[in-house]
Amino acid sequence: MSPTSPSPASPAAPSPTSAPLLDVRDLAITYHGARGDIPAVRGVNLTLQPGDTLGIAGESGCGKSSLALALLRLLPAGTTVEGQIRIDDEDVLDMSWGRLRALRWAGASIVFQGAMHALNPVHRIGRQIAEPILLHEKVSEAEANQRVDELLTQVGLPTWRARSYPHELSGGQRQRIMIAMALACSPRLIIADEATTALDVMIQAQVLELLGTLVAERGIALLMISHDLSVLSANCRRLAVMYAGQVVELGPAGKVFTDPLHPYSGALASAFPSVGDPAARGRPRGLGGDPPDPAALPSGCPFHPRCPVVLPECASTPVPLRAAGPDRVAACLRVESTADATRSTP
Structure with missing residues (x-):
């Protein structure tokens, strides 16, 4: 189940700390609609240390974005969320609205896909970046504007862009504005939900380099969500693969990409052809069918x-995550289990 091309080396592991910055336990998310209950996320466990990077991959509908929105309680009203989401050892699901408001932007922030839809089209960029600073920090408007200039410089944009409207910027520039807004109040956790999907290759590389620099220099924790395993393996230390609302494999990003243990991880990794390989170009590999x-x-x-590689018992035997080597877990009957890892979060 090896992919067609290797990935670059994953980022180095952060220094260990006594408690994780993000700790997700037995998370379950259920939407309620005309068709009845729809379980979008089922029993997910994840941890993330300061200065660490975790990628989450999977097809559309696997629960990635639902998980990201749940971390800051941004899901639609009426959605049932069970389990625990702890940020800095505080349970987000039990927070008062006042404490949750303080956590958003200042403690943790999110960079959404499609910056044009996330930015207000009738307000200048500088005002939108300054807004969370003025809301969360006791500073004057002049100090907030100075901070806006610093943030624009940090994301590689000239300070005069603060006077621009969103429609006057390119897609890559708008995405950088979203990153500047996410950094405005110096959060310790950044959630990037498909933040580079709509960008061209050059701008994508610049945005990813910027995020990596911020992790290294500021020691922030980065949770990156994408369909692209190659991007995640190159920019994250660990990688979780989701399918049907569950994590089916979790481990070092380079290992998951180049030597996947779960057949689904292998199918995702094999979808990337080798550059210069005529056989890969002539017979592209993928995965038939649709997610359930x-x-x-x-x-x-x-x-x-x-x-x-289905086995007869796969149709009737649920398989929990099981330890499958150093810092690796997978949910597959073909994976030789080294220990019970139902709640393992390497």
């Missing part, structure tokens, strides 16, 4: 209807 309907999940392993 969350409201009607198959029995046993939810991946078994699409699995290229």
Whole structure:
């Protein structure tokens, strides 16, 4: 199940700390609609230390964005969220609205996909970046504007862009503005939800380099969500692969990309052809079928209807995450278990 091309080396591990900055335990998210209950996320466990980077990959509908929104309680009203989400040892799900408001921007911030839709089209860029600074910090407007200039410089934009409207900027520039806004109040955790998907290759590389620099220099924790395993493996130390609302593999990003243990991880990794390989160009590999309907999940392993190496018992035997080597877990009957890892969060 090796992919067609290797990935660059993953970032170095951060210095260990006594407690994780982000600790997600048994997270379950259920939407309620006309079709009934729809379980979008089921029993997810994740941890993230300061200065660490974690990537989350998977097809559309696997629960990645629902997980990201749940971390700051941004899901629609009426959504059922169970489990624990602890940031700096405080449970986000139990926070008062006042404490949650203080956490957003100042403690943790999110960079959404599609900056044009996230920015207010009738306000200048400088005002939008300054708004969270004025809300969360006791500074004058002049001090906030000075901070705006510093942030624009940090993300590689001239300070005069503060007077621009969103429509006057390119897609890459707007995405940089979103990153500047996310950094405005010096959060310790940044959640990047498909933050580079709509960018061209050059701008994507610049944005990813910027995020990596911020992690290294500021010691922030970065949770990066993307469909692209190659991007995640090159920019994150660890990688979690989600399918049907569950984590099916978690481990060092380079290992998960180049030597996947779960068949689904292998299918995602194999979708990337080798540059200059005529065979890969002529016979692109992928994964047939569609992800299961969350409201009607198959029995046993939810991946078994699409699995290229399915076993007869896969249709009836649910498989929890199990330890599969140093700092690695996977949910597959073909993976030789070294220990029970149902709640493992390497």
